[in-house]
Amino acid sequence: MRRAGHRAAMTVKLNEKAFEHAKYLVRKGQTTKDERDDWSEHAPTADEQNAYLDRHGWRDYGLWFLGVDTEMDDETKGHYEFPYGDFRRVHRCGVISAESRAAQYDHPDIQRALAEIHELLDGGHA
Known part of the structure; x- marks a missing residue:
């Protein structure tokens, strides 16, 4: 039985292009090493998302x-x-937040990808 508001794990797949993009940005140093609880403040707003879409496309x-x-x-x-991230940088807080949600809603491929990005952010060499 699915929880209201969350789609079944089988319909949500890892976005490989986004995974490669995130690793590329981390390796380039385009990161913000903030704390988990910062994501509510750092996540792009609906207006920021719409502006990015208007400028850059889907x-x-x-x-x-x-x-x-x-x-x-x-x-x-x-x-x-x-x-x-915020359309400019990978945010550590965004990665951690997404990592816990991926675990909570049973998306192991996405969880593993986020764990790898998290390790890269924290100085690992994934």
Whole structure:
């Protein structure tokens, strides 16, 4: 039985392009090493998301989300899940927040990808 408001794990898949993009940004140093609780303040607002979409389109927008819902049209915000940054930098707080949500809602591939990004952010060499 699914919980209200959360789609079944099988419809949400790892966004490989976003995973590669996140690792690339971390290796380039485009990061913010903040604390977990900062994500509520640092996550892009709906207006910021819309402005980014207007400037860059769906393809670039999708690079900032590690999950995609295969049952949703790819040109809808509902298609994209597990944001990890603010359209400029990878935020440690966003990665940690998404990592715990991926575990909570049983998305092991996304959870592993986020753990790898988390390790990179904390100085590991994943």
